[in-house]
Every structure is written in structure tokens, then in C-alpha cells.
Amino acid sequence: MRAVVTVVGKDKTGIIAKISSFLAERGVNIVDISQTILEEFFAMIMLVDITNSNIQLSVLSEECSELGKEIGMSVHVQHEEIFNAMHSV
């Protein structure tokens, strides 16, 4: 199962490092990653595969949300289908 991790907030050092090690600890594989900075605004989007992870998507979503609070960023994890459904005909 694949999911999209979105990290949005004010740019600072080490965001990608923190998120990716957090995911690696949970056996979540990063498939693709893109990052943009609009003025001071940081937006990172990762496509991840949780097939080989033993964590449930709903749990991962909650944990990432907690991590987001710790590092002062907004972190979302969502099943990729929500984006496919909403943005493709």
C-alpha cells in the first residue's frame, strides 16, 4: 500500500533527515520525494510504500502528526488514493 507524506511549514535545517529517519525506523520505504520552497514556506511531498512495514496506515498517520507537533511542522500521511480520486478524471 502506498501513501503520501506531506510536510509543510517554515523552512529550517534537518527536516528531511528527521522525517526520513522516522520513516526508516518503521520500515517505511520512500519511493519518491519532491520539495519546494515558496519564500520561507517549506513543502515536501513523499510517496512512500508501507507494504513491508508492520505499522498500520492509520497508526503511522497519528504518529507522524505527533512528530509534526514536535518539530513545529504540519505532517500528514494519507492513502494515495485520495489524491488519485480527487485530481484525475
Add this chain to the structure above:
Amino acid sequence: MFNTGEVLETINMIEREHLDIRTVTMGISLLTCMSGSAEKTAKAVYDTVCKKAENIVKVTSELSREFGIPIVNKRVSVTPVSIICAPFADKAFLIGKALDDAAKNLGIDFLGGYSALVHKGMADYEKEFILTIPQVLAETDRLCSSVNVGSSKSGINMDAVSLMGKIIKQTAQKTADRDGFGCAKLVVFCNAVEDNPFMAGAFHGIGESGTVINVGVSGPGVVQHAIESVPDANLTDLAERIKRTAFKITRAGQLIAREAAKRLDAEFGIVDLSLAPTPARGDSVAQILEEMGLESVGTHGTTACLAILNDAVKKGGVMASSRVGGLSGAFIPVSEDIGMIEAAERGGLCIDKLEAMTAVCSVGLDMIAVAGDTPASTISAIIADEAAIGMINNKTTAVRIIPAPNKKVGDSVNFGGLLGRAPIMPVHGESAEKFISRGGLIPAPIHSNKN
């Protein structure tokens, strides 16, 4: 990989613009529960609802976390109870109590289907059932009731319309300690739909399958934002923008509906595209209409704006899903929409204008509080007007009106939560008593003869 803009747009819709799945409603047939006595039937009803919907809260909460979209309400609708308890209609309250208990056991906020379909005629057992509604709504907390009094095919049953005016008054009286709250759980329909997921009017039609998942999406805030982003667009472009937004909202709803149906071992029924407001600012249908260029909802131009909105929402939704149903359009409940509340409070929105608006939107006069001394015949006449609009225009119309006991124009009632607050709105003082007391059936319109 995903387009960054699209991903951020989705997150923005959810975080800032109140995009949510308003309700996941499980429709459950109770036809297998019919038994030799009211007591046995009530037990079977309780057991069936508790078993079929036992995982609804758990599953919807999982879905919400996995897809990152809030699912606000989890609900159940059932076969109209008047059918289930036909042989013992005087004991219908036992079924109502069993359903209310089941809703509490499941942890859902509302359960709909304490209903009767009397659009062409009212059998003795149906009348007996309807007479139980005020007491049952007063003694239960989560049960919702509806009565269908007319249809484009059959006409309007004016005996039922007359009766419902009295039933609404009695319901208000019996819940006088809560400003007539019972009436917020009672809807009178013309052309009621069998797959409506929204309360208070949801019931599981007898043409439906055994267990079905119907989903109601929402998103007035998202539509409002879409309009704000094109401040100088002409109305054709505006309609196009609304359509695209409705498409996206519907797709999210359909995804949740399919997934919920799979996990709850039910059939996927329909997605209802309605824009359902809440009293939260930025989640208002009235504010959409004002964003389109009106100084206040209720002024001249409101009906036209609502017509554009309602049609564009339907078109976007129909493109997004082949299983569109329910009411599908824009809701205009007064107490549940901050823009409507404020317009009514400053006298900019009156019942007559709301009535005109119901000719082009998806439902009817909804969550309107009127003075407690409004005569039953006036309430019946309001229902008759609405039903006539529905019957002639081949659309669903409804009345959910609260004659708040001991309140008069200038006062207001507050039901709290999603039901919001409502100023007491003035009604016409001239009597319709003679018209209502005539009874009979208003014949179906000529265009109903399509066979």
C-alpha cells in the same frame, strides 16, 4: 509522483476550508425483523441494527485517519417503521425506543426512519403510527422521524398535511423544556428519496438492498474559496469553477463510500452531493451566495445565485460518480448556517424568500423557528406550499419547522452543536384554516402522466 499543487490543494481544502465527509450512513432493512408481536419485533430490530452497524464507528474512524479526511457523522437509517409495526401500530413506540437504544449502543448521533409514507393515502395503522410521533420524539434522544405527504406521481395528501401541522405543534409542546427540540428531528417531505444519508430525513427505502452505505459529502467552504479565487469571473466561468470543485469533493466521498462499504460488508449505495453547511464560519451556503455578489443572502438575486450553485454542484458531482443519489444540491437550513442566521436576525431573510429558494435548491424550508403560537393550520399551509413546489417541479421538498413554545418574533432558540441557533421568523398572520380543513388529495399534475 503527484503534482505538488494538487496535493497541497487537497490538504488546504481539509485544513482550512472545512472539506469533510459529512456523513457515512448505513441503510439497514428491517423487513426481516417483523414478528408476531411488537415486543418480539422491537427485540429483533435492536439486535439487527446493533449487529449490522456494530463496526460503523470503528471503521469510519480508521478511514478518516488513513485518508486524512474528517468524517463528521456516522449514522443509520432504517426501513420506515410504520411498515414494520403495521399490525401493532399503537405500540410503535417500542420500536422507536429499541432504535434509540441501538443508536446509543453504537455510539452514533442520529438514527433515521421513524417514518411513514402516506403521499397517496393514509391507512388506519399509518395514522395511528403518526400519532405516536410527538411522544416518541420527546422520549428518545437520537431517533429521527419523517413523513412523506406528497409526490409528483400521486399528488398531495392534504389529510396528512393537515395532521402533520398538529403533530408538529404537539411535538413542540412535548419538548417545550428544550424550545421544541423534538421538531428538529421531524421532517415532512414531498417526493422523499429512499437513499438520503442526511438527517433528520433519512430512511431506508423498501426498494433498497439489505444493507447499504450512503455517503453525504460536504464542502461549502471549499466552494466559497473557489469562488473567491476568481473575483472577476463572469457567471459562466463561475459555474465552471463550482463544477470542478464539486467534482473533487464528490470523488473524495465516493472513495470513502466504496471503502466503507467494503469494510462494513455492505453494498455501496450512493454519494449525496449536498453542500451541507454548519454553524461554523466559512462553512456556509449563505456565504457562497454572498461571495457570488449579493450584499446579503435573501435579497433580490438570491434565487438566481442559488440556482447556479445547485446546478453546478450537481453537474460536477454527476461527472465524478455514476452513483449519485439522495438529495444532492445545496441545503439551506437557517439555524445550521451562520450566514442564514445572521441574515434572518437582521431581517434580510424571510420565509417567503426561503420558499422561493427551495424551488431551485435540493430540499426545502429547513430548521426554521417560528413563534410558539403559530396555528397548526398555518404550519400545514406552509407544508402544503412546499409540497406543491416539490410536486409540480418534480423535486424533493421538505419542511422542518419549529414552533418554539412561548417564543415570539424577536426571540431566538439555541439547539447547540450542528443544529445551531435560530431567530424566530415571522409568518403571515392571515388564516389558511378553511383551506387546510377541506382535506382530500390535491391531484397529481398533468405531467405526471408519462406512461
